[in-house]
Amino acid sequence: MEGYQKVSIRQWAVEDRPREKLLHKGISSLSDAELLAILIGSGSQKESAVDLSRKILRDVNNNLNELGKMSIESMCKKYHGIGQAKAITIVAALELGRRRQLSSPLQKPQIRASEDVFSLMHPLLADLPHEEFWVLLLNQANKVMQKLNISKGGISGTVIDVRLIMEKALYQHASAIILCHNHPSGNRNPSKADINITKKLIEAGKILDISVLDHVIIAENCYFSFADEGMLQQS
Structure with missing residues (x-):
């Protein structure tokens, strides 16, 4: 698109950048797209990491379970700016989330005496x-x-x-x-x-x-x- 200029995340206000926002406001303040942007680190020449993450999530109806079904190959083929390393990072993070759900929470010892x-x-x-x-x-x-x-x-x-x-x-x-x-x-x-x-x-x-x-x-x-x-x- 002529005249289009990507606004890099580095040009955003510090408090709006995903990593800085996580540090200062807590992880719950981040959207799914912002969390995904932290994983992939960077976008493409035309999109920031957050914009690219929003596009990926829109394609799966903002459903992380559906995103978890995408293969590394399909991510690389479908999205400019997603190479093998980034796709592997996304798949690994979603798999960790799945395993976390299956894990039992550690029992914390209680001090009574x-x-x-x-x-x-x-x-x-x-x-x-x-x-x-x-x-x-x-x-x-x-x-x-x-x-x-x-x-x-x-x-x-x-x-x-x-x-x-x-x-x-x-x-x-x-x-x-x-x-x-x-x-x-x-x-x-x-x-x-x-x-x-x-x-x-x-x-x-x-x-x-x-x-x-x-x-x-x-x-x-x-x-x-x-x-x-x-x-x-x-x-």
Whole structure:
């Protein structure tokens, strides 16, 4: 078409570009065409990746199941700007989506008592020759969303950054956290440093509305729980 000039995605406002939009507004803000455009990366000389993606989706009545039935060969033949590599990327992404639907969601362990923390973390920490400090990020149902190794130290201690812990908890939208570390010496009792860091994290959590539910110290086949000993209020 004479006078036609493609507007490259790079010329769009930053907040409207698919990749940037995903980062700043979240993946749910993207249309199917924009998600497809991220996969193919670029369009043709006359079409941006988003325009080409819209064309592909129109041809399948905007039905991703129908798109999943298209072969690599037919995509390459039908659409200028779709080569074998791009077609393979589309097919692979749709197959991953199909397999995801067939997969069962992972069961997140729920923390009901200090024994649950011990059972979860003992295999990771009991036999280590050095100290490691971990944080469990919990949702509102006290289910573990993530286990984070915050630091590794020597035989007698490790350095803890309160800001780093709270930053990670906020990023994961955790409702509560549980602190956990090991004592390679076999002594399960908390040190002054253990008590102080617990106090600092409790105070930081109050400001950010993130509860510190417990601090469990693992030593060989035994453990110490701040919650069980009533020390969270004293910390």
